[in-house]
Each structure stands twice: as structure tokens, then as C-alpha cells.
Amino acid sequence: MKYLLLLFAVSIAALSFSSFSEKKVVSFQQKSTPMTRGKVIYTQYCLPCHQADGGGVLHLNPPLIKTSYVLGSKVTLVEILTKGLNKGVEIDGDSYTNPMPAQNLTDQQVADVLTFVRNSFGNKASAVSAAEVKAIRAKLK
Ligand code: HEC
Known part of the structure; x- marks a missing residue:
């Protein structure tokens, strides 16, 4: 009986601890928005060439700071990410002079990283x- 009681106490403690730690994890998780998701995608896919500050690498990879491409047509931007660019x-x-390879991203990832x-x-x-990315891509093919 003593052991049963002990077992009971231990399992209650384990249960309350696990639900406590789950709550903690959830409350510390960063809220997912297009900007936070886009930053993760940028860091993984674009940063090696276009750099952390978007400044690019002179004569190799162009900057993404206030260029007519970045601020301009979404159609052109989606096309560049989908097909790459070599002009x-x-x-x-x-x-x-570097070519930009096509980026293998979902519609949602393209939307988030462009945002x-x-x-x-x-x-x-x-x-x-x-939805915009999907519509643009449907016309590209
Ligand atoms: C392997 C290097 C590389 C990667 C990775 C890369 N790019 Fe590029 N990007 C380039 C190069 C080089 C050009 C210019 C190509 C040309 O001159 O034809 C370019 C051009 C562009 C342009 C149009 C020109 C400008 O500077 O405004 C945009 C916008 C762009 N890239 C966005 C992105 C985004 C967003 C990602 C990540 C999803 C990405 N690129 C990933 C190398 C890269």
C-alpha cells in the first residue's frame, strides 16, 4: 500500500510537471507572422548571396535595398524566385554577373519571403x- 501511494504521488508530480513545461514552451514561442516566417526563409535561402543586411556582394549578387525589382512588380518577383534570373x-x-538559381519554395514560402x-x-x-503567388505561377507555366 505504501508503494502504491508513492507511485501515485510520483505520477501526479510527473503529470503536473509535464503540463507545466508544455505551457511554458507555448508561451515563449514567437508568434508566427509572414514577417517572422519570411525572415527564417530569407536566412536559409537568400542570405548567403544577398547578405544579412540585404546589401548583396558588389558585382556578384545585387542588393535588395530599394531596387526597382524589390519595390516593383510582384509578377516579376515571383518569376525571379520561381525560375531564377540570368540576364x-x-x-x-x-x-x-552571377546567375541566380531558381528557388525551390512553396507558394506560402515565396509569399512570406517576398513580404x-x-x-x-x-x-x-x-x-x-x-494566393497571389499561386495565381502568378499558374500563368508562368
Ligand atoms: C546563389 C546566389 C543567390 C541566391 C541563393 C538568391 N539570389 Fe537573388 N539574385 C542573385 C543574383 C546573382 C541576382 C542577379 C541575377 C542577374 O543579374 O541576372 C539576383 C537577383 C535577385 C533579385 C532582382 C535584383 C535585385 O537585386 O533587386 C531579387 C529581388 C532577388 N534576387 C531576390 C532573392 C530572394 C528573395 C532570394 C531567396 C529566396 C534570393 N534572391 C536568392 C543571387 C542569388
């Missing part, structure tokens, strides 16, 4: 939704 863009009088880029590094432009 040698010129930005602020500097030419860039992040269009509203980071000093940029200010409208958000991009997954």
Missing part, C-alpha cells in the same frame, strides 16, 4: 499573399 542586372550603375524583403532593409511595399 546580368544593373543596379545603381553597377552590373552583377519580408519588401518590408526590411529600409524597404516599404505591400505584402504578398500565397
Whole structure:
């Protein structure tokens, strides 16, 4: 009987501890928004070339700071991410020679990363939704 009681007490303690720690994890989790998700995608997929501050690498990878591409047509942006780009863009009088490979991202990931880029590094432009990306991609193929 003593052992049964002890077992009971231990399992109650374990149960209350696990529900306590679960609550803690949830309350510390960062709220997921297009900007927070977009930043994670940017860090993984774009940062190696376009750099943490969006400044790019002179003559190799162009900057993403207030360029006509970043602030401009969503159709062009979705096309660049979906198909890549290899035409040698010129930005602020500097030419860039690296090709950009197509990015293997879902509609939602493209929407989030473009929303992040269009509203980071000093940029200010409208958000991009997954539905918009889907509609644009349907016409690309
Ligand atoms: C392997 C390096 C590389 C990666 C990874 C990469 N890019 Fe690029 N990106 C380039 C290069 C190089 C160009 C210019 C291509 C050209 O001149 O034809 C470019 C062009 C662009 C442009 C148009 C030009 C400008 O600077 O405004 C945008 C927008 C862009 N990239 C966004 C992104 C985003 C967003 C990601 C991540 C999802 C990404 N790129 C990933 C290398 C890269």
C-alpha cells in the first residue's frame, strides 16, 4: 500500500510537471507572422548571396535595398524566385554577373519571403499573399 501511494504521488508530480513545461514552451514561442516566417526563409535561402543586411556582394549578387525589382512588380518577383534570373542586372550603375538559381519554395514560402524583403532593409511595399503567388505561377507555366 505504501508503494502504491508513492507511485501515485510520483505520477501526479510527473503529470503536473509535464503540463507545466508544455505551457511554458507555448508561451515563449514567437508568434508566427509572414514577417517572422519570411525572415527564417530569407536566412536559409537568400542570405548567403544577398547578405544579412540585404546589401548583396558588389558585382556578384545585387542588393535588395530599394531596387526597382524589390519595390516593383510582384509578377516579376515571383518569376525571379520561381525560375531564377540570368540576364546580368544593373543596379545603381553597377552590373552583377552571377546567375541566380531558381528557388525551390512553396507558394506560402515565396509569399512570406517576398513580404519580408519588401518590408526590411529600409524597404516599404505591400505584402504578398500565397494566393497571389499561386495565381502568378499558374500563368508562368
Ligand atoms: C546563389 C546566389 C543567390 C541566391 C541563393 C538568391 N539570389 Fe537573388 N539574385 C542573385 C543574383 C546573382 C541576382 C542577379 C541575377 C542577374 O543579374 O541576372 C539576383 C537577383 C535577385 C533579385 C532582382 C535584383 C535585385 O537585386 O533587386 C531579387 C529581388 C532577388 N534576387 C531576390 C532573392 C530572394 C528573395 C532570394 C531567396 C529566396 C534570393 N534572391 C536568392 C543571387 C542569388
